[in-house]
Amino acid sequence: MSKFSYVSHLECPKCDEKYREDQIHHLCNCGSPLLVRYDLEKVKKNVSRDDISNRKNSLWRYHELLPVHSEENVISLGEGITPFEKLNTLGAEYGLNNLYIKDEGIIPTGSFKTRGASVGVSKASELGVKQLAMPTNGNAGAAWALYASKANIKATIVMPLDAPEITRKEVYIAGGDLHLINGLISDAGKVVGQLVQNEGVYDASTLKEPYRIEGKKTMGYEIIEQFGWNVPDVILYPTGGGVGIIGIYKAIVELQELGWIEKGKFPRLVAVQAEGCAPIVEAWKKGQKESVFFENSKTCAFGINVPKALGDFLVLESIYTTKGCAIAVSEKELLEAQKQVASLEGNFICPEGAATFAAARKLREQGWIQADEHVVCLNTGLGVKYPETVEIEGVQTLQPGDKIYVNN
Template structure:
């Protein structure tokens, strides 16, 4: 099995480092990204491979395949959304349905790569700061790797997400505060105790998992570049990683130029610091102190990659837009009723922004549009139930029930 040669490169000053357990540049404190000397690959390389994101192992940062910790995540459906497309007036609309991953969100991608790398580094334990989904993705991979796992999450997240993470056997620290506070604690514990915190001190490797959201979409579109991508955004790590993924496919000559690609950022009203900066034409993201939104997985007031998302939007002629709770919940139902896909509010955010963009004439009906749906509706039923009519309990009586049918 051929694996890539890698090093770490500062996103700001471009200084390079050996690929060690390190994530911040000594010179300028910029984030370090994994930089590759890719082996030669062709379209055929990936044919007939396993249906997980590890099918792209040549382009991922694990050097010895025995360190790969896989729960068979990835290669999720790219659904041609004919019915939703008809409803909105689009002829080439696709939903990347990442809600059907093993732990039911896209977070299986970054968590799996970060934990594999933690194993490669010989770390003894792992953890994460989470808005809910990363908790389960990290805990499930840690269970598979037989590593202790520490979760730091705000106490107000959905019950299903807590139940799920606890079931995988993680040590769960429920922090009385916001995600940013949980994140600060996780960073300090990671440093003090040598825990591989997947989205903090393992972040350089973590984002490598999310770039497979670009690889898969490109492969599923038969190695064509989409015109519009709509990405639900919290910290901004995923949006940035998707851009990196498309660029790498260009580097290895699997894609032509990306000039026709537009990258868009979708955030919920009540926690939309990147949208605020974009609309002010500022490159400074001002943190939201107390996020308030039904899209709890996107409630990251101080987005670590916010500044880089703004750069990406400029680079790829995209926009940042926000949507309110009612619109998010309406979009969840629209997606469910047209395509049979049940998403949590984060996916409602991207579908709602998609709808707005079409209504505002920002997407042409023939353009290839990919809307990322990144988490499952079963994780947030308490929020979604608030807009549904609870069924009335009826006596088990055929006559009475047939009287109310059609």
């Protein structure tokens, strides 16, 4: 009988230092994020991809490749196995014959942050954590506060004052300790850093604990499984902190080592950013291994307004290794794409997700993506969480008794 998890240890991707996974660790001594490693040989001997496919629709179907030892420690709201659909009408508009959406808006808490929260909070609970803290642009804080409430863990959440209102309300109604800061997520991070240092609170900041990425990597598992255990040609991902793109790359490497997909075949990973906050794009253009802090960053795609990501070197490594690219889109382009996806395909997606569609269109026009390639755009949240991005124009106000006439 297979174990619930085959987690082995934590490892630094920069200096290769190893740490025990049954103890609380944050960054490596060298300052790098830590990654979770598994005994993949034992997984291979005890589990097949057919076993996985016959399990219930939850990200926890991949539990042997997740870091929680005991099923009783899993904190779940039924997350995972989100829609993966071909978009024929929009694809025709873009000149793409095989355009797909992986829709992370259709998930508890309404965003892909749910995945990291489920796995991250579950492992924190297993490690005995009683209080956590994190900076957030909104959705991550909302997700972690809600999952922490179910785990009976106190969550201190610090977010920018102009973060989406609904995410503030999600933290509040979950009983989270909510704080708003007149600044960016980087400013919120400094406040959380002081709290962690002074009070010894568990630091759940992006990549400062190793387990959020393990939840996010399940998007990669699902895309491959939903695609018939095949690898698409291109995956476009809205990139702020970059955990999602790092996780998808990690998932594909693990699936290759398990022999569940073809060895050495990668999708070209595309990091999509807004022109108003594009540190990864600037670094990629120059062939650099790390990014530079992006001054005066601003975008309506609030979730990717991250001027300097802790794991930027891992994002760039995944792009270089898969022969992908990084691209920035304008506010006009992403808002136009958001409207197109809704009006042509019926998906009201978030502005971050819309950025990936705007990027797919640009890359097709540039010839970087070919017409028959299989292209996956990640929508990372519900559009209804960002009502301010949609302006209603030209709507007639009726009085009782007025008639509507159809123009033929």
